[in-house]
Amino acid sequence: MSSHLPQLAAVDRRLLEQYLNTYCRETACFDPRVISSEADPAALRTQFTAWRAAGLMPYLLSFAPADIQLAGAFSHFSAIGYHRVAPFAWIGRKDSRDWQPLNDAAPLIDMIADALPSGCHQRRERLKGLMHNSVDKVRRFHRHPPPAPRSAFVAAEQGLRFGHIFHVTSKASDGFSEQDMQRYAPELGASFRLHYFAVAAGLLEVRGVNRKAMPIDPEAARFARDLLIDGEYRLLPCHPWQADYLLGLPEIDALIKNRSLIALGPLGEVAWPTSSVRTVWLPAQNLFLKLSLNIRITNFVRNNPTEHVTRALDASLALSLLPPQAREQAAFQILPELGGQTLKLADEALRAACAVVYRQAMPAAAAEQIQVLAALLEEPAEGEIPLLKLLRQAAESGSQPLDQILVRQWWQRYLDVSLMPLLQLFADYGISLEAHLQNVMVAFDQGWPLRGYARDMEGASISRQRFPFLEQLAADSPALYDEQQAWHRFQYYVLVNHIGHLIACLARTGLILENTLWQDTAQRLQASGLPLAQQLLQQATLPAKANMLSSFQQQGERPSWVTIANPLHQFQR
Structure with a gap:
C-alpha cells in the first residue's frame, strides 16, 4: 500500500461524515475508534500511528456480510455521534494488505445498504436508489450555487446543501x-x-x-x-x-x-x-x-x-x-x-x-433578524459554520473575547429561547412540539439569541394525561398521545435533534467542549425545579429516530427508533 494519502474532496468528506455517523448511530456502533495499537490492521499500522501522532483518532468500521472494513480518522469525537472525520479513508478487508483509498463517498452506498439486515432485495435496491439520488443532488447544489438571495431569511431557508446530518437520503x-x-x-x-x-x-x-x-x-x-x-x-x-x-x-x-x-x-x-x-x-x-x-x-x-x-x-x-x-x-x-x-x-x-x-x-420586517436553525448549523463543504459569525457578533457587541466564557453566556441565553419554554409548555400543558432543526427559527440581536419560534404543528404530540382541555378535542384526534409517547418524542426532537446538535456544533468551533455545555444544561434543568427536568437527568439513555432504517424498511408513520447515551446523565445529583 502506498504511503501517499489521497484527500477526499470537500463535499465527499462531508458525505462520508454524514453516512458514517448515521450508520454508527443506527447500528449501535457508537464508538468505532481503535484505541489500542494492537487492534490496528497490519496493513495500516504505520498510518494509524501517524494519525495518532497528529492528534487524530483512528476508526475502523466493519460492514457485514461482505467483511469489508472502512478505516479513517476522527478529528472530533461527539457525545451524540456527530463526529468530524478527517478528509481521507481506506477500504479493505481485515487480514488483507490490499487496502484502497476511498476517492469519493459513492462506494459507501452499497456498503451500507448491503450490510443492513434484511433479505428483501427490492427494499435494498430502493434504498440504494434514494441514496444515489441524494448524493447526486448534493453534488448538483454545490456545483451550481444560487444567485444572491433577496433577503437573509430566504438565504437561511434555502441554504441547506446537505440536509439532515443523520440521514442517508437527506436530499433525495x-x-x-x-x-x-x-x-x-x-x-x-x-x-x-x-x-x-x-x-x-x-x-x-x-x-x-x-x-x-x-x-x-x-x-x-x-x-x-x-x-x-x-x-x-x-x-x-x-x-x-x-x-x-x-x-x-x-x-x-x-x-x-x-x-x-x-x-x-x-x-x-x-x-x-x-x-x-x-x-x-x-x-x-x-x-x-x-x-x-x-x-x-x-x-x-x-x-x-x-x-x-x-x-x-x-x-x-x-x-x-x-x-x-x-x-x-x-x-x-x-x-x-x-x-x-x-x-x-x-x-x-x-x-x-x-x-x-x-x-x-x-x-x-421581523424575518430579517430570524434564521432557520438547520441552516445556521450546517457546516459547509468549505469554509466555516455560520454559527461562528453569530458568536463573533456577540463578542464584538460586548467588546468581549471570543472564548469559552462568551460561549457559555451565549448558551444560557439560547436555553431561554428554546429548551426551557419548550419544556415548560410540556410540563404545564402536555404539548410536545416537533421542534427539530428545520422547525425552529431564532431571532438574533447583535449575535445574541433574542427569541425562538416553533412551527409546523403536524408533528406535535399532546399528552392525554396532561392536557387540561381534553374535552375540546375529538377523542380520536391523531394529535393525542399517551404520556410516554409524547414525552418520548419531546426527548428526541427537542433534546437530541435540537439541543444536542447545537451543543455538538458549538464544540466543533473549537471554543468549548461538549461536556461543558451539557453540564451547563444539566445545571439549568436542575434549577428549574421541574420533575420532568429531574427525569431527563436521571435516565441513562435518550431516543433517536432511525431515519436510515425507517427508509430501508419503508416505515412512515411508525419509524424505527434507537437509543443513545444520555450526556446529561453524568451530571445528576
Whole structure:
C-alpha cells in the first residue's frame, strides 16, 4: 500500500461524515475508534500511528456480510455521534494488505445498504436508489450555487446543501426532473407564483382553526373576482409542479370538464420555497403554505394526508385554548396553523394530493433578524459554520473575547429561547412540539439569541394525561398521545435533534467542549425545579429516530427508533 494519502474532496468528506455517523448511530456502533495499537490492521499500522501522532483518532468500521472494513480518522469525537472525520479513508478487508483509498463517498452506498439486515432485495435496491439520488443532488447544489438571495431569511431557508446530518437520503427528491430542479428547488434559489384553482364552493372542504376563514392572496382574488363575487367558487392554491401532476389525472380532468374545477394558472404573490421544499413563504401576506407535492423527498411522498392535516389543526386548536402567554412570550413564540383546505373527494389519495395547510408567519420586517436553525448549523463543504459569525457578533457587541466564557453566556441565553419554554409548555400543558432543526427559527440581536419560534404543528404530540382541555378535542384526534409517547418524542426532537446538535456544533468551533455545555444544561434543568427536568437527568439513555432504517424498511408513520447515551446523565445529583 502506498504511503501517499489521497484527500477526499470537500463535499465527499462531508458525505462520508454524514453516512458514517448515521450508520454508527443506527447500528449501535457508537464508538468505532481503535484505541489500542494492537487492534490496528497490519496493513495500516504505520498510518494509524501517524494519525495518532497528529492528534487524530483512528476508526475502523466493519460492514457485514461482505467483511469489508472502512478505516479513517476522527478529528472530533461527539457525545451524540456527530463526529468530524478527517478528509481521507481506506477500504479493505481485515487480514488483507490490499487496502484502497476511498476517492469519493459513492462506494459507501452499497456498503451500507448491503450490510443492513434484511433479505428483501427490492427494499435494498430502493434504498440504494434514494441514496444515489441524494448524493447526486448534493453534488448538483454545490456545483451550481444560487444567485444572491433577496433577503437573509430566504438565504437561511434555502441554504441547506446537505440536509439532515443523520440521514442517508437527506436530499433525495425522486420525481423532480432537471428542469423541475431549476424551477422549484430552494437550494438553487427558486421562487415562483402558485397555481390557483377556482373550486365550486360545494366541492371545497375548509377547516379553519376556531372557524376562521382562510387568507386569500389579494392579487389572485382580484384576477378571479368574477368567479368569486357570488360565492359560487372559492380559491385553492397549489404548488405549480403539483398542479401539472393533478391536471394529468383523469379524476381531475373530469372535474375540469364539468367546471367544478377551473385551472386559473400562476397568480398572486411570488412564493419562496423553504428548507422543506414544499412549504413556501409569502412575505407580503405573513403566511407560510404547506403545499402537497407527490414527490418522494428524503423517504416520504410529501403530500398532505387527512390524518396529518387533522393532527396539525387539532394541535393548533389545542394551543389556542392555552393562556396567551403560553403561546407567545417575549423569548418564545409558536407559529400555529390557521386552517386547511382540500377537495371533498372520497379518494383519500386525491384528497391528500390537493390539500394545503395555512400557517401563520412572522412579519416580513421581523424575518430579517430570524434564521432557520438547520441552516445556521450546517457546516459547509468549505469554509466555516455560520454559527461562528453569530458568536463573533456577540463578542464584538460586548467588546468581549471570543472564548469559552462568551460561549457559555451565549448558551444560557439560547436555553431561554428554546429548551426551557419548550419544556415548560410540556410540563404545564402536555404539548410536545416537533421542534427539530428545520422547525425552529431564532431571532438574533447583535449575535445574541433574542427569541425562538416553533412551527409546523403536524408533528406535535399532546399528552392525554396532561392536557387540561381534553374535552375540546375529538377523542380520536391523531394529535393525542399517551404520556410516554409524547414525552418520548419531546426527548428526541427537542433534546437530541435540537439541543444536542447545537451543543455538538458549538464544540466543533473549537471554543468549548461538549461536556461543558451539557453540564451547563444539566445545571439549568436542575434549577428549574421541574420533575420532568429531574427525569431527563436521571435516565441513562435518550431516543433517536432511525431515519436510515425507517427508509430501508419503508416505515412512515411508525419509524424505527434507537437509543443513545444520555450526556446529561453524568451530571445528576
